[in-house]
């Protein structure tokens with residue numbers, strides 16, 4: 707696949723590393739990103755960056771979480787049911 711831009715080629719190659727995404731699909735994604743409003747592309751980039759830098763694993767159940775304890779483990783209702791709250 708020949709590209710007219712090294713930036714385009716780089717984006718296609720990076721997206722094609724995702725499971726189930728070939729170069730043709732990656733190119734379709736990139737062309738879509740170029741067509742859409744820049745704000746949306748920036749939101750996607752930001753969400754991926756934040757996912758990698760801020761994601762945690764719950765210290766109790768090891769589920770993917772935003773905090774040290776996940777929503778399930780930090781739920782007061784769950785603590786009550788488990789007899790942990792008085």
Ligand SMILES: [Zn+2]
Pocket residue numbers: 764765766767768769775776777778779780
């Ligand atoms: Zn948890």
